[in-house]
Amino acid sequence: MSKLLWIPVAVVLLALPLYLDASWLKAGQYMMIGAVGAIGLTLLSGQAGQLSLAHGFFLLVGATSYSVLSGTDDDLVGLGLNPLLALIGAVAISALAGVAFAPVAGRVRGIYLGVASLALVFLGLYLGQAAGSLTGGTSTGRAPATFELFGFSFSNEGTLIVAGVPLRGTERLWYLFLILLALSYWLAKGAVGTRIGRSWRAVRDNEAAATAMGVDVRRTKAGVFAVSSAYAGLAGVMIVLWFDILKPDENEFGTYGINTSIAFLAMAIIGGLGSIPGAVAGAVVVYGLPQLLTLYSTDLGWFTGSVTPVLVSSFVYGAAIVLVVLFEPGGLAAIGRRIKELRS
């Protein structure tokens, strides 16, 4: 996108809470969560060529870390840290969890790594249930601390009125998520354009050639795994703030399970593996669709019995993956580039 186009986009995104009601903002926030996670995965799978189905696990690590670091519950483990510190800590812990997986990640590559990473999802399912003193357990879960920035609470507390519109918890959270997404986007763009990004692509294209050029393949893989897990961890923090509860899954198809990992992979693939704007677009499709269909469900009248918005969205992104691989391996990013070329 050209630099000038950013300004209207930013203005619209900043102005939306003044016009949309809370349910729409919630939908938008959910897409932003998807976008942050998908940026991390597109760096790992697209830029560095390492498939991962463990994104759901790292989401859980981030979500749990935030809840534990900021938690003040009496009966659960909680350090009661400042929420900003807790957020930074959660991202750091997620990155470390990614590094801890490096002995495996460094030894297997590509598709093998995807299969190996499935192990983490199952491990997360078990740990989430077993470590009830951290996660609150499957039956009740635990409420995360409200996010606060230098004394400003991202909740309904106090009154803040901008242009005649009272900004309550949902509106405030929108701005927080927007900042986090912008930061994620900017950092990823920076990494891709520099020496780090080049070493990722070198490892993806040919490990032997990368080694010959002086790239430490193992370290690079561990590094990109850490970066991607940090993004997933941030998405995990955002998801507990969004749900306002941390609840470990009862089976492998929950919030932090296989389906979530696949959904994130779908975002990265649909957007075009390796493309950061593509990942954001993919998140709008994969996480936006179920939200928007739910908001419109009564108007549409499609959803009766077993046909739910989530099901329809799953069909759409399943089919989209197939179509992208068959007809446009570059995904939405490639389509976008082509449109731009046509115009110029």
Added chain:
Amino acid sequence: MTTFLQLMLNGLGKGAVFALLALGFVVIFKATEVVNFAHGSLVLFGGYLVLVTKDTVGWAAAAVIGIVSAGLLALAVERLLLARSRHADPFSLALLTIGVDVIITEEVVRRLGVSLPFIGDAWDAKPLQFAGVTLFRTHLVALGVAAVLITAFFLAFRYTTWGIALRAQAENPEAAALVGIRRSRVTASAWLIAGLLAGVAVLFIATQDFSGAGLSRGTHSIALAAFPAAIIGGLDSTAGAIVGGLAVGLVDALSTEYISFAFAKSAVFLVMLVVLVVRPAGLFGTRETTRV
């Protein structure tokens, strides 16, 4: 001691089923280097057809229908989707199978709704008493069926023209093409076999004895254990798939008994991680070397 014996037999019975799944998985990988993430959905699809036909045609005929349709679905996926993107690399094709998996699984699960039907009518929930030990008939039949199918597979793999063609293609696709081996046929047959084996496996998985849960999303997740089975044995080793399958079955049975039911699922995957760290290519897989 008797519990231990029982555990071993249960583990081997489960392992035999995982071996069938892993074998299909490995056959596809050998022929095309594609990791088939849609394996679980083939299992569900076969099981679903058994379910909808068994009331009208009887269980035995329904079982055959289920097995054949799982095979045909695999064939259709290969012919209609993968064969059309021959220039895509195995990585992209594996991603494609994830998309296929999502669609088939969601549709079957939607049709199943809240019902969790068992489909192993011929052997399910009919335990045998033998020398003071209770044995599940499902596991015994599974062991027998798997032994027959696996033997048949290896005989065909070793002695028939088809087996030679598949091994040649696995060894060197270009050279195989040069001597007149049809890549499309070998690939299609590999998918067909994998589908048929998945169709057989589901008859044992969706039973009271095996999982205590009927056909559902959980069946798909049990079928995912075929991944660690194949990886433990080595993704390109057919014999490894059998060993890996049995190992997964035993680990599952032992950790359920001695640690906890909840841990068993991750135990299987943890064993896989350990194997990967020690031997990245699996126990019997070909070690990948790079010439510079």
